[in-house]
Amino acid sequence: MPPAGIPAEAVSFAQTVFWSATTLGSYLFARRLYRRWPRPWLNPVALAPALLILALHASYARYLAGAGWLLAGALGLNEQLRLSLLARSISTPFAITVAQEIGGRANLTAVFVILTGLVGATLGEYRLTRVPLQSDLARGSQRGMGAHALGTAKGLEIDRELGAIAGLVMVLAGVVNVLAAPLLAWLLR
Numbered sequence: 001m002p003p004a005g006i007p008a009e010a011v012s013f014a015q016t017v018f019w020s021a022t023t024l025g026s027y028l029f030a031r032r033l034y035r036r037w038p039r040p041w042l043n044p045v046a047l048a049p050a051l052l053i054l055a056l057h058a059s060y061a062r063y064l065a066g067a068g069w070l071l072a073g074a075l076g077l078n079e080q081l082r083l084s085l086l087a088r089s090i091s092t093p094f095a096i097t098v099a100q101e102i103g104g105r106a107n108l109t110a111v112f113v114i115l116t117g118l119v120g121a122t123l124g125e126y127r128l129t130r131v132p133l134q135s136d137l138a139r140g141s142q143r144g145m146g147a148h149a150l151g152t153a154k155g156l157e158i159d160r161e162l163g164a165i166a167g168l169v170m171v172l173a174g175v176v177n178v179l180a181a182p183l184l185a186w187l188l189r
């Protein structure tokens with residue numbers, strides 16, 4: 001409940017900005033730690049939110065509600081639309097299952113997945129020329145995660161091994177997300 005005289009939208013936006021900014025700062029700090037001491041438990045993607053949750057005594061649901069989707073929050077998108085956006089980075093059949101589990105709209109999620117795949121396939125080749133990762137493993141993984149089936153198809157056009165890696169990464173990401181969906185749904189409630 002926002003303080004008297006302050007619109008709920010303003011409080012929500014302020015919380016989103018706060019959590020996003022502190023997450024970025026925490027990530028940069030965690031990344032420095034990881035570079036100095038490269039240990040699995042110091043992975044910055046996992047350590048940054050954990051540090052914030054512990055330091056600020058916040059629940060994961062509160063953290064995720066604030067840090068999640070700065071743009072979606074800034075645009076005032078409703079919760080169902082945000083949940084529909086959440087699963088956009090896995091292939092369509094998996095994303096629909098995840099969206100249904102967490103309370104998103106499956107039809108919107110399918111559209112977001114297709115758009116993400118199109119953007120990933122369109123910009124993926126350009127992006128791959130700008131990064132130093134040139135192995136088939138790195139390039140295939142990027143295609144499978146970033147462009148889903150379209151990236152896998154493009155990978156197969158280039159090289160069978162690259163395409164196989166893209167397909168494997170796409171399927172593994174989908175399986176992990178489907179298995180994690182009930183936990184995610186519980187954390188978001």
